[in-house]
Structure formats: C-alpha cells, structure tokens
Amino acid sequence: MRGLQERGPGPAATPCGCVKPALETGNLLTEPIGYLESCFSAKNGTPRQPSICSHSRACLRIRKSIFNNPEHSLMGLEQFSHVWILFVFHKNGHLSCKAKVQPPRLNGAKTGVFSTRSPHRPNAIGLTLAKLEKVEGGAVYLSGIDMIHGTPVLDIKPYIADYDSPQNLIEPLGDFNLQNNQPKTKTVSPSDGKSDSCEQQQLSGYGKPSPYRCTEEKPEYSEDGASGDNDVKHDRAEIQQSLPEHRERVASLGSEPRSGQSPSVAEEQVGPPRLEQSPSEEGADERLRAGEAAVVPPGHSAKRRPAAPPHPSRTAAAAHGTVVPAWVREAPAAPLEVRFTPHAEMDLGHLSSEDVSQASFKYFQSAEEARCAIEAVLSADPRSVYRRKLCQDRLFYFTVDTAHVTCWFGDGFAEVLRIKPASAPVQLTDPAESLVSLGCTKFPVSNWRTCQERAVYSGQQAKSYAHLRGSRLRHQSTFLSKDLAANCPPQ
Numbered sequence: 001m002r003g004l005q006e007r008g009p010g011p012a013a014t015p016c017g018c019v020k021p022a023l024e025t026g027n028l029l030t031e032p033i034g035y036l037e038s039c040f041s042a043k044n045g046t047p048r049q050p051s052i053c054s055h056s057r058a059c060l061r062i063r064k065s066i067f068n069n070p071e072h073s074l075m076g077l078e079q080f081s082h083v084w085i086l087f088v089f090h091k092n093g094h095l096s097c098k099a100k101v102q103p104p105r106l107n108g109a110k111t112g113v114f115s116t117r118s119p120h121r122p123n124a125i126g127l128t129l130a131k132l133e134k135v136e137g138g139a140v141y142l143s144g145i146d147m148i149h150g151t152p153v154l155d156i157k158p159y160i161a162d163y164d165s166p167q168n169l170i171e172p173l174g175d176f177n178l179q180n181n182q183p184k185t186k187t188v189s190p191s192d193g194k195s196d197s198c199e200q201q202q203l204s205g206y207g208k209p210s211p212y213r214c215t216e217e218k219p220e221y222s223e224d225g226a227s228g229d230n231d232v233k234h235d236r237a238e239i240q241q242s243l244p245e246h247r248e249r250v251a252s253l254g255s256e257p258r259s260g261q262s263p264s265v266a267e268e269q270v271g272p273p274r275l276e277q278s279p280s281e282e283g284a285d286e287r288l289r290a291g292e293a294a295v296v297p298p299g300h301s302a303k304r305r306p307a308a309p310p311h312p313s314r315t316a317a318a319a320h321g322t323v324v325p326a327w328v329r330e331a332p333a334a335p336l337e338v339r340f341t342p343h344a345e346m347d348l349g350h351l352s353s354e355d356v357s358q359a360s361f362k363y364f365q366s367a368e369e370a371r372c373a374i375e376a377v378l379s380a381d382p383r384s385v386y387r388r389k390l391c392q393d394r395l396f397y398f399t400v401d402t403a404h405v406t407c408w409f410g411d412g413f414a415e416v417l418r419i420k421p422a423s424a425p426v427q428l429t430d431p432a433e434s435l436v437s438l439g440c441t442k443f444p445v446s447n448w449r450t451c452q453e454r455a456v457y458s459g460q461q462a463k464s465y466a467h468l469r470g471s472r473l474r475h476q477s478t479f480l481s482k483d484l485a486a487n488c489p490p491q
C-alpha cells in the first residue's frame with residue numbers, strides 16, 4: 001500500500017503532452033453510458049439527496065455507442081428494486097474543489113470534503129441510490145433521484161443490501177497503521193469518538209491550534225447549495241453537535257425502506273436503510289412537520305396533508321450497524337410547511353389538464369404526484385445556506401417536470417405563488433440522444449390577485465411580504481420581480 005502511495009499515479013504522457021488514459025495509473029477515460037432524462041432541469045430545486053423526493057422520476061437510455069444492443073446490458077437488472085447510479089456532476093461549473101466544504105446541514109461550519117456528499121470533489125463523481133421502477137428495452141426508469149436533466153451517467157450497479165449495508169457494528173480490528181515512517185496522527189475511529197485533528201477543531205470551534213498544518217481558508221460565499229462552500233457565522237451550540245462525542249452509534253437491527261422512499265440517505269451523508277419510527281412517534285413528527293401552529297391565511301390551501309415524504313433525518317431512528325456524526329441526522333431547521341396560493345392551485349390544475357391544448361406533465365402521472373414532488377422539494381428547504389441566511393426575501397424558482405415553480409419562503413413555511421409551463425428546452429450534453437425537452441423559462445405574471453391576497457395576511461407575514469416587495473424592487477433584473485413591482489399596490 002505504501003509503495004503505491006509513494007509512486008503516485010504519475011499519469012503517462014504522450015510526446016505531445018497529452019495525458020494517456022491508462023487503467024493502471026487510474027487515469028480512466030470515462031464514457032457516459034447514457035445521459036439522464038430527469039424531472040429536474042437545473043440544480044436549483046433539485047433535492048440534495050434522493051430520499052427527499054420519492055416522486056421524482058428519471059429515465060436512462062443506454063447509448064448504442066456503448067453497446068450495440070443496450071437491452072442486453074440490462075438483462076436481469078429488473079430483478080432488483082434499487083440501483084446505484086454513478087454519475088458526473090457535469091454542471092459544477094469548474095473542476096476545482098476545496099479540501100474543506102460547508103455542507104448545508106453544518107449551517108456554515110466546515111468539514112473535510114470526503115466527509116460530505118458535496119458535488120465539488122477531486123473527481124466530480126456522484127453516487128445516488130435510486131428506486132428502479134422498470135426496465136424497458138435499453139432504458140431504465142428510476143424514481144427517488146437527485147440528479148438534473150442531462151447528467152452523464154457512468155455506471156449502474158444493483159443495490160444489494162447484503163453487500164452494501166453493514167450488517168453488524170464490527171468492533172475495530174485494532175491499530176490500523178500501515179505507515180511506520182510517518183508521524184503518528186491521532187486518528188478518529190468510530191469507536192473512540194475523540195480527535196484532535198484540525199478539522200475537528202474547526203467544527204467545534206474550541207481547542208488549541210493543532211500542531212499539524214491547519215490553514216484558514218478565506219471565507220467565500222457561494223450560491224451552490226449543494227457544495228455549501230459558504231462562510232456564515234454559526235453558533236457554537238450547533239457546531240458542537242458535530243463533535244465526535246455526539247455521533248450516534250446504533251446496533252444492527254435490520255430494516256426495510258419506507259414504501260415509496262429510497263432506502264438511502266440523510267441529506268448530505270449516506271446512511272443505509274433506517275428503522276421506521278413507531279406510528280405514534282411518526283404521528284407526532286408529522287404534526288410537527290405540518291406546523292400545527294402556523295397561521296394559514298384565508299383563501300389559502302390549508303389542508304394538513306403530509307407535506308412531503310418524511311424527512312430522512314426525522315424518520316431515522318437507527319441504521320444498520322453504522323456510525324454517522326449527529327450533524328448528518330439533525331437538520332438545521334425543521335421541515336417547512338408548504339402552501340399553495342389559490343392561483344398556484346389553479347396553475348397546477350391547468351398543467352395537468354387533459355385538454356390537449358394545455359401543457360401536461362412528462363414524468364408525473366398526475367397533478368397529485370406533481371404536488372407531492374413540489375412539496376417534498378420545498379419542505380426540505382432547497383435554498384443554500386447563503387440564500388437562507390442572507391437572501392431570505394427573494395423569490396425562489398425551480399423547474400420540475402414541465403412545471404416552472406415560483407415561490408417564496410417565510411418563517412417556517414414555503415409558499416408556492418405560481419406554477420407555469422416550462423418552455424425552453426434544456427441544452428443537452430449528448431444531442432444525439434432523444435431527450436425530453438425541459439427547462440426554465442421566464443414568464444409574464446399578473447400578480448395583482450396575489451397581492452390582494454397578501455392584504456389579508458396577518459402581522460409577520462404581511463411584514464415579510466412588504467420586505468419581499470422591497471427586495472424585488474431592488475432586484476429589477478428579475479423579470480418576475482419587475483412584474484410584481486408593477487402590479488403590487490403600495491402597502
């Protein structure tokens with residue numbers, strides 16, 4: 001092992017200086033087996049993990065350039081309920097990455113990139129556990145996904161719980177130190193739960209500087225919620241939860257995934273399938289999630305439906321013999337209550353209309369499915385830490401299937417204002433493939449009615465909205481903002 005490390009990969013170069021792809025050096029030249037057709041057209045609004053939105057759907061067609069008979073490569077796969085999808089984060093924008101990142105769940109604190117599911121990693125490869133709906137010819141149909149439309153897929157592997165999910169919390173094998181000639185750093189093993197590494201100090205915010213190099217990176221804001229490489233002040237109490245002492249250790253108990261939900265992960269970190277809560281615990285949680293105390297303005301959708309598939313960190317009581325830090329399971333905020341204005345309800349009806357002249361969904365089978373997906377996405381608060389803390393008053397847009405959703409966030413809730421047909425086609429990575437046209441669009445909105453509805457809002461909501469309007473006026477570049485500013489009467 002040491003020999004390998006010392007030699008290093010040393011990519012073989014051709015006389016022209018090109019890096020020669022070579023399996024032996026790990027310089028693998030990848031070729032996507034297909035490009036994903038997904039109900040999510042852009043990063044904005046795409047769930048951070050597949051377990052967040054079980055109604056999300058996607059299709060992957062194996063390219064003929066990979067196998068002449070793509071269906072041969074999928075033979076037998078239909079016997080599995082779930083598959084691992086390995087893919088490229090092709091919309092990262094850049095190839096660089098940082099050693100420490102700020103996952104949304106850490107609310108601004110940093111941790112090592114390899115302890116997160118950040119898309120910004122040395123090799124921009126993603127790993128998603130998706131539900132396999134069906135295999136048809138050379139195509140696989142998936143649900144419970146967190147990948148955007150056009151994502152290059154590198155591989156599919158069947159999920160086999162016996163292999164992929166630890167069965168026992170095995171005791172450590174004793175000192176695991178292969179490097180006798182290197183300074184001994186104190187390692188964190190799942191069993192001792194103690195560390196003096198600089199990352200841990202950074203997370204905790206306590207302790208003296210480590211004797212090892214620990215450079216402070218310049219704080220930087222990013223709009224990318226997934227990488228969360230933002231530096232926002234955090235309070236110590238929150239961060240302390242990420243100390244090793246707070247890691248959860250659970251025994252092997254065996255579990256089945258909730259039906260219709262991917263048996264996968266917490267938001268940023270994988271934990272294998274978890275135990276269900278007891279019905280009573282779940283009911284209490286459900287009530288909490290629905291925000292019993294929240295004020296529902298007159299004329300708004302006030303149904304107390306279970307807003308979204310339960311948030312994994314809330315349902316998770318235990319996992320197969322694994323250990324994860326507490327921050328993975330403890331959401332920075334409670335799931336949001338999701339509301340639809342009457343206008344949005346109407347829009348949703350139009351989108352799912354059977355009238356052929358109206359737009360209809362490509363992936364969702366019904367308006368109810370679309371509603372569930374929208375609720376699931378919003379309930380988990382898809383905003384980046386930056387947006388959540390510093391741009392609270394902005395409108396938020398995302399596209400799911402053929403629906404372009406406009407919403408805003410208030411204290412403990414998200415409200416869908418409009419749902420319009422998405423029209424502009426997405427630029428696809430592989431134009432040769434026949435992919436579904438999806439995309440974001442800007443649209444004219446007459447928001448007079450919505451503004452009138454605002455007038456009946458009670459105290460804080462009205463105040464938030466006034467703030468929202470003010471902010472819209474400041475951000476004239478947004479098409480909808482302009483429209484709203486023009487149409488909203490002064491309050």
Ligand SMILES: C[S@@+](CC[C@H](N)C(=O)[O-])C[C@H]1O[C@@H](n2cnc3c(N)ncnc32)[C@H](O)[C@@H]1O
Pocket residue numbers: 043044046047048049050088089090091092117118119125126127128129146147148150151152226268
């Ligand atoms: C936090 S990553 C997790 C992905 C995967 N489950 C994993 O653990 O590797 C999920 C986020 O990546 C982003 N994303 C999805 N597909 C992408 C793509 N093709 N390129 C860049 N970012 C993508 C979306 O913003 C999504 O919310």
